[in-house]
Amino acid sequence: MTNPVRLIKVRESIQADNDQRAQVLKSELKAVKTLMINLMSSPGAGKTSLLLQTTGRLKDEHRMAVIEADIDSSVDAERLAASGVEAIQLQTDGFCHLDVMMVTQALDTMDPRAFDIIFLENVGNLVCPAEFATGAALDVMILSVPEGDDKPLKYPLMFSKCEALIVNKIDYLDTPLTDFDLELLEERVRKLNKEIRIFPLSCRTGEGMEAWTGWLAEKTAEHNG
Amino acid sequence: MTNPVRLIKVRESIQADNDQRAQVLKSELKAVKTLMINLMSSPGAGKTSLLLQTTGRLKDEHRMAVIEADIDSSVDAERLAASGVEAIQLQTDGFCHLDVMMVTQALDTMDPRAFDIIFLENVGNLVCPAEFATGAALDVMILSVPEGDDKPLKYPLMFSKCEALIVNKIDYLDTPLTDFDLELLEERVRKLNKEIRIFPLSCRTGEGMEAWTGWLAEKTAEHNG
Numbered sequence: 001m002t003n004p005v006r007l008i009k010v011r012e013s014i015q016a017d018n019d020q021r022a023q024v025l026k027s028e029l030k031a032v033k034t035l036m037i038n039l040m041s042s043p044g045a046g047k048t049s050l051l052l053q054t055t056g057r058l059k060d061e062h063r064m065a066v067i068e069a070d071i072d073s074s075v076d077a078e079r080l081a082a083s084g085v086e087a088i089q090l091q092t093d094g095f096c097h098l099d100v101m102m103v104t105q106a107l108d109t110m111d112p113r114a115f116d117i118i119f120l121e122n123v124g125n126l127v128c129p130a131e132f133a134t135g136a137a138l139d140v141m142i143l144s145v146p147e148g149d150d151k152p153l154k155y156p157l158m159f160s161k162c163e164a165l166i167v168n169k170i171d172y173l174d175t176p177l178t179d180f181d182l183e184l185l186e187e188r189v190r191k192l193n194k195e196i197r198i199f200p201l202s203c204r205t206g207e208g209m210e211a212w213t214g215w216l217a218e219k220t221a222e223h224n225g
Numbered sequence: 226m227t228n229p230v231r232l233i234k235v236r237e238s239i240q241a242d243n244d245q246r247a248q249v250l251k252s253e254l255k256a257v258k259t260l261m262i263n264l265m266s267s268p269g270a271g272k273t274s275l276l277l278q279t280t281g282r283l284k285d286e287h288r289m290a291v292i293e294a295d296i297d298s299s300v301d302a303e304r305l306a307a308s309g310v311e312a313i314q315l316q317t318d319g320f321c322h323l324d325v326m327m328v329t330q331a332l333d334t335m336d337p338r339a340f341d342i343i344f345l346e347n348v349g350n351l352v353c354p355a356e357f358a359t360g361a362a363l364d365v366m367i368l369s370v371p372e373g374d375d376k377p378l379k380y381p382l383m384f385s386k387c388e389a390l391i392v393n394k395i396d397y398l399d400t401p402l403t404d405f406d407l408e409l410l411e412e413r414v415r416k417l418n419k420e421i422r423i424f425p426l427s428c429r430t431g432e433g434m435e436a437w438t439g440w441l442a443e444k445t446a447e448h449n450g
Contacts, residue, residue, distance in 0.1 A: 042268045043351050043380060044372025075378055094382065096321060096352040124379065125352050126268050127321040146371035146394065147269025153300055154349065155268060157319065169371065169402070177397055177429070204402070 018133055021100040025107075025135030032113045033224035036120065037216075038098075038136035040158065043124035045144040046168040048076040049203035051119055055085045057213045062116040062220060067106045069098050069123045076121065086115070097128035100135050117220055126151070130158040137223055140164045145172040145180045152188040160192045166212060167200040243358055246325040250332075250360030257338045258449035261345065262441075263323075263361035265383065268349035270369040271393040273301040274428035276344055280310045282438045287341040287445060292331045294323050294348045301346065311340070322353035325360050342445055351376070355383040362448055365389045370397040370405045377413040385417045391437060392425040 029036050041047050048068075055064050065086035068077040077089035088106045090098070098120060112118060120136055122129040141162045143151055146169060152159045159165065167185065172178050186198055197215060201208030254261050266272050273293075280289050290311035293302040302314035313331050317323070323345060337343060345361055347354040364387045368376055371394060377384045384390065392410065397403050411423060422440060426433030 042349070042372075043376055044267065044369075070379055075375060094352075094356070096350070123352060124267070125321070125350055127319075127348060127350050128353065131319070144269075144371065146369065146397070147267075150300060151268055154295055172371070172402055175400060175402070177394070177400070 018099050018101075021104075022133030022135045025100055025104065026137055029112060029118075029135065029137065030223065034112045034115055034118055035138070035220050035223040036103075036112075036118045036134075036136040037138045037140055038120045038122060038129075038134045039140050039142070040122045040126070040129045040162070041124060041142035042126050042144070042147055045124070045142040045147065046203050047121050047124070047142060048079055050142060050166060050168065051080060051085075051121060052083055053203050053206070053209055054119075054213060054216065055080070056083065057209065058117070058217065059084070061217070063114060064117045064119065065110065065115045066119045066121060067103065068121045069102070086110070092123060096123055096125050097132045098122050098134050099132045103134050103136075116224055117216075126155040126158050130155070130161055138163050138219060140166065142166045142168050143185075144169040145178055148178075149180050149182070149185040149188070152185070152192055156192050159189050159196070162193070162196060164197040164199060164212075164215065165189060167198065168203055170200045170208060171202040171205050243324050243326075246329075247358030247360045250325055250329065251362055254337060254343075254360065254362065255448065259337045259340055259343055260363070260445050260448040261328075261337075261343045261359075261361040262363045262365055263345045263347060263354075263359045264365050264367070265347045265351070265354045265387070266349060266367035267351050267369070267372055270349070270367040270372065271428050272346050272349070272367060273304055275367060275391060275393065276305060276310075276346060277308055278428050278431070278434055279344075279438055279441065280305070281308065282434065283342070283442065284309070286442070288339060289342045289344065290335065290340045291344045291346060292328065293346045294327070311335070317348060321348055321350050322357045323347050323359050324357045328359050328361075341449055342441075351380040351383050355380070355386055363388050363444060365391065367391045367393050368410075369394040370403055373403075374405050374407070374410040374413070377410070377417055381417050384414050384421070387418070387421060389422040389424060389437075389440065390414060392423065393428055395425045395433060396427040396430050 066080050067088045069090045074089040077087040080087040139162045199212040291305050292313045294315045294317050299314040302312040305312040366387045424437040
């Protein structure tokens with residue numbers, strides 16, 4: 001059984017008070033025991049694959065929904081809905097990030113209390129989404145091995161603001177295709193963000209998924225408990 | 226012998242007339258027989274690798290310079306300068322794209338007439354750079370195989386506005402790591418942009434580089450001749 005995808009065309013927040021709105025939304029979601037997670041990455045790093053794998057593994061113990069941001073399509077939301085997850089598609093019509101106004105427009109179409117976890121799949125972009133609060137309690141980013149271990153040098157704000165970094169596509173590490181150095185990456189990331197949790201994994205093979213979903217389950221209990 | 230890297234911290238254009246300025250700059254560069262190429266992609270798709278490979282292959286017949294945009298580092302410009310290419314680093318300080326003002330600040334520090342080709346390495350981002358003209362005569366984008374063949378569905382403007390699409394990391398196609406379908410990609414791209422030239426290649430192995438550099442040499446002759 002697949003859920004229908006709700007489609008919402010959003011307008012960008014013009015308020016200068018996005019940060020303040022984000023604090024309010026964060027408190028409201030805390031009060032109703034719903035953990036909202038803002039998931040960010042470059043295009044093609046594996047946001048939708050991670051969400052498919054994660055919701056598949058956590059669905060017996062958690063009620064989950066996904067709010068998908070896409071500039072001009074709904075392919076990701078359809079993949080998620082086909083897997084049985086509640087999925088809402090936000091069409092950002094060219095915007096390069098999500099803000100609180102956009103997220104609120106999606107939340108207004110659902111009952112957040114009906115979910116333990118709501119994932120925001122932000123626009124695929126390592127720059128702009130790092131600058132705009134969404135109201136999520138946790139910011140999580142994905143870096144995929146083919147992108148290279150130098151990305152913390154180039155997109156420092158993104159690495160600085162996240163509670164967790166998922167290093168996806170670690171199955172590429174065993175090939176001659178890449179010279180990605182996981183230790184060097186960690187060293188570069190720690191210079192920006194000492195506390196960040198790092199989860200190397202492969203959405204394709206499932207390797208490393210349990211450390212990530214275990215942490216997520218803990219964080220959910222902590223937030224909603 | 227390595228060239229020193231010049232470092233310029235740019236301010237964003239606040240003019241609404243970016244498009245008009247772009248036309249003026251384009252004409253000026255045409256008049257002095259300098260082809261400027263705006264190279265765009267996601268983070269880690271291979272912009273700097275492509276520029277290293279391309280300038281290495283064309284350096285006997287062409288005088289080339291690279292203007293590098295990076296939010297907060299100069300690692301790419303240093304790699305290029307170490308290879309003997311004239312490299313100018315623009316630090317965009319968080320901006321998510323290049324515009325004409327920023328490019329002009331770089332051009333003001335050099336003599337464009339001294340170069341047959343000037344490459345702009347735009348910020349790694351498939352969204353914002355597509356929206357801002359730079360004054361370049363050609364827009365070229367890179368999509369790398371690990372990003373997936375669905376990207377034209379998600380970032381249509383970028384695919385619509387480019388004269389050439391480089392599909393990098395085709396050495397990944399021969400592995401079980403990806404289900405990337407080159408034919409399907411081409412079909413999706415052609416729906417957005419019938420005329421676009423598509424160059425599948427690998428900067429790592431060199432496969433496919435000649436078709437790209439051949440086209441580039443032709444375009445340079447056409448523009449500067």
